[in-house]
Amino acid sequence: MTTVIDGKAVAADLREKVAQAVAKIKEEHNVQPALAVVLVGEDPASQVYVRNKHTATEKSGMRSIEHKLPETTREEDVVALVRNLNEDPEVDGILVQLPLPKHISSDRVLNEIHPDKDVDGLTEVNAGRLMLGKDGLVPCTPQGSVILAKTVKENLSGLKAVVVGRSILVGKPLAMLLLAENCTVTMAHSRTKDLAAVCREADILCAAVGIPRLIKGDWVKKGAIVIDVGINRIEEDGKKRLVGDVDYGAAKDAAAAITPVPGGVGPMTIACLLRNTVLAAARRRGLGAVEV
Numbered sequence: 001m002t003t004v005i006d007g008k009a010v011a012a013d014l015r016e017k018v019a020q021a022v023a024k025i026k027e028e029h030n031v032q033p034a035l036a037v038v039l040v041g042e043d044p045a046s047q048v049y050v051r052n053k054h055t056a057t058e059k060s061g062m063r064s065i066e067h068k069l070p071e072t073t074r075e076e077d078v079v080a081l082v083r084n085l086n087e088d089p090e091v092d093g094i095l096v097q098l099p100l101p102k103h104i105s106s107d108r109v110l111n112e113i114h115p116d117k118d119v120d121g122l123t124e125v126n127a128g129r130l131m132l133g134k135d136g137l138v139p140c141t142p143q144g145s146v147i148l149a150k151t152v153k154e155n156l157s158g159l160k161a162v163v164v165g166r167s168i169l170v171g172k173p174l175a176m177l178l179l180a181e182n183c184t185v186t187m188a189h190s191r192t193k194d195l196a197a198v199c200r201e202a203d204i205l206c207a208a209v210g211i212p213r214l215i216k217g218d219w220v221k222k223g224a225i226v227i228d229v230g231i232n233r234i235e236e237d238g239k240k241r242l243v244g245d246v247d248y249g250a251a252k253d254a255a256a257a258i259t260p261v262p263g264g265v266g267p268m269t270i271a272c273l274l275r276n277t278v279l280a281a282a283r284r285r286g287l288g289a290v291e292v
């Protein structure tokens with residue numbers, strides 16, 4: 001029987017742990033951690049994510065601060081906002097929702113975020129720390145993906161992991177985290193030759209591409225753990241649907257365990273964001289170690 005990994009349930013557990021840590025910080029230090037989210041433009045999907053993050057942040061007992069700026073905002077003004085948030089002692093975490101409008105350099109804006117408040121883990125400092133195996137803030141989606149894989153098999157050491165996709169947001173940091181778990185990691189991307197054959201080698205197959213059902217059922221090795229990061233909105237039989245990068249119906253038969261879309265990695269991204277925010281608050285404010 002294939003295990004369908006319940007990302008919603010694992011995320012709910014993690015959010016509960018975060019809420020407990022937040023309550024403890026409030027009681028012992030009279031501090032309420034705060035997350036600031038910056039959204040530029042009106043992309044409908046981004047608006048949904050930002051709303052979900054806002055609700056989840058408040059439910060965990062933290063303060064959520066939203067900055068919604070019009071599509072036409074100048075790069076300088078986004079940078080100025082980030083600098084203000086860096087200086088604000090009440091703000092523990094800063095997330096700039098991607099993608100930014102084309103006229104704004106996300107590289108420039110992201111690197112303005114103070115590394116200690118970079119709850120997305122996307123600044124050069126935190127990416128470097130991850131590469132070097134040092135403590136830092138780790139990108140949320142990759143963190144959530146590894147947590148889900150470990151619900152199936154606690155020790156991933158020695159397993160062959162294939163990560164399809166090499167973005168800064170997901171693929172690259174996910175590969176680094178799996179390496180830190182002592183997996184033998186292959187990074188596949190758009191130039192990879194014979195992707196099917198590469199995938200068939202994987203004990204852990206992670207897809208972070210953005211192409212609906214790119215990964216076919218017969219690319220999945222029998223008994224593999226499949227982590228589907230993809231979130232694709234498609235229209236099928238006249239209905240709007242959310243599907244992953246994996247052909248779920250076919251892959252499910254071969255896999256030992258698989259994450260569904262929705263209800264897999266997506267909810268973990270938000271739970272890990274909350275986790276990073278409480279960790280950032282504790283570190284930055286010198287509140288001692290928190291268990292989450």
Ligand SMILES: NC(=O)C1=CN([C@@H]2O[C@H](COP(=O)(O)OP(=O)(O)OC[C@H]3O[C@@H](n4cnc5c(N)ncnc54)[C@H](OP(=O)(O)O)[C@@H]3O)[C@@H](O)[C@H]2O)C=CC1
Pocket residue numbers: 141164165166167168169170171188189190191192195208209210211229230231232265266267269
């Ligand atoms: N569940 C969640 O919480 C999250 C989900 N996502 C979803 O994950 C997916 C990936 O996101 P993101 O990493 O930001 O996407 P990007 O577009 O930044 O990166 C896509 C990657 O896929 C690779 N790729 C493109 N086409 C192919 C192909 N035919 N074969 C193999 N590799 C290919 C690209 O290769 P190359 O580098 O060569 O161009 C690139 O590395 C999207 O569906 C996104 O919506 C994203 C963030 C969070």
Ligand SMILES: Nc1nc(=O)c2c([nH]1)NC[C@@H]1CN(c3ccc(C(=O)N[C@@H](CCC(=O)O)C(=O)O)cc3)C=[N+]21
Pocket residue numbers: 048049052095096097098099120140141231242261262263264265266267269270
């Ligand atoms: N700076 C930045 N950091 C991000 O982490 C980031 C970003 N920008 N831009 C966009 C992507 C995408 N992303 C998701 C978050 C939650 C769900 C999620 O909760 N998904 C639900 C379903 C949601 C729905 O129904 O649309 C699920 O999969 O079950 C999905 C995707 C974070 N991203």
